[in-house]
Amino acid sequence: MSMRILACEIDGVYQVESSVVADSRGRFARLYCEDELAAVLMQRKIVQVNRSLTHKCGAVRGLHFQYPPHAEMKLVRCLKGRVWDVAVDLRAGSPTFLKWTACELSPENGRMMVIQEGCAHGFQVLEPDSELLYLHTAAYTPESEGAVRFDDPAVAIVWPLPVSELSERDRNHPLLDKSFQGLMI
Numbered sequence: 001m002s003m004r005i006l007a008c009e010i011d012g013v014y015q016v017e018s019s020v021v022a023d024s025r026g027r028f029a030r031l032y033c034e035d036e037l038a039a040v041l042m043q044r045k046i047v048q049v050n051r052s053l054t055h056k057c058g059a060v061r062g063l064h065f066q067y068p069p070h071a072e073m074k075l076v077r078c079l080k081g082r083v084w085d086v087a088v089d090l091r092a093g094s095p096t097f098l099k100w101t102a103c104e105l106s107p108e109n110g111r112m113m114v115i116q117e118g119c120a121h122g123f124q125v126l127e128p129d130s131e132l133l134y135l136h137t138a139a140y141t142p143e144s145e146g147a148v149r150f151d152d153p154a155v156a157i158v159w160p161l162p163v164s165e166l167s168e169r170d171r172n173h174p175l176l177d178k179s180f181q182g183l184m185i
């Protein structure tokens with residue numbers, strides 16, 4: 001078993017590929033390994049694990065982040081179905097400020113997205129009833145939550161499918177202000 005860490009065009013965002021071993025019984029994969037992820041985690045600890053189920057193809061959740069001092073790293077996997085996972089760089093002074101990167105996650109490709117503090121995260125469902133597993137390095141703190149709207153022209157994400165469903169909250173996030181200089185992380 002081993003995990004391959006691939007850097008993305010946004011510094012601090014990684015795709016991690018885990019080998020998935022299949023036989024006549026089914027599949028086996030390592031989802032988390034403190035030793036193999038040490039270069040990414042850099043002393044951070046996983047303090048919360050969340051799971052979500054999203055029914056509809058085309059549904060979008062996000063894009064969410066937490067403001068400092070509750071900023072967090074998220075490690076995201078797809079346990080069932082298939083999703084298109086997106087990270088947006090919101091860090092002040094970053095050379096990729098307001099750029100986005102995406103990758104497909106599924107149990108079959110064994111891929112995990114690692115999203116660093118100061119980046120927003122969201123995803124679109126590509127197969128009905130997709131389930132995600134999140135590992136978080138900070139506790140959920142609703143009062144420190146921030147968001148980027150899925151269709152914010154300042155970021156201009158190109159979603160693979162028409163957006164079929166959003167939560168009330170996600171539909172109504174304000175657009176980024178023109179004066180937004182980024183998060184101080």
Ligand SMILES: Cc1cn([C@H]2C[C@H](O)[C@@H](COP(=O)(O)OP(=O)(O)O[C@H]3O[C@@H](C)C(=O)[C@@H](O)[C@H]3O)O2)c(=O)[nH]c1=O
Nearest residue numbers: 050052061062063064065074121122123134140167169
């Ligand atoms: C994220 C979260 C939500 N909740 C509650 C709040 C609410 O009643 C219910 C659903 O929350 P939300 O509508 O915020 O769920 P959702 O829109 O799925 O939020 C998630 O979106 C993706 C993109 C992420 O990156 C996640 O970290 C998380 O922010 O669960 C918790 O109790 N703990 C948590 O850690």
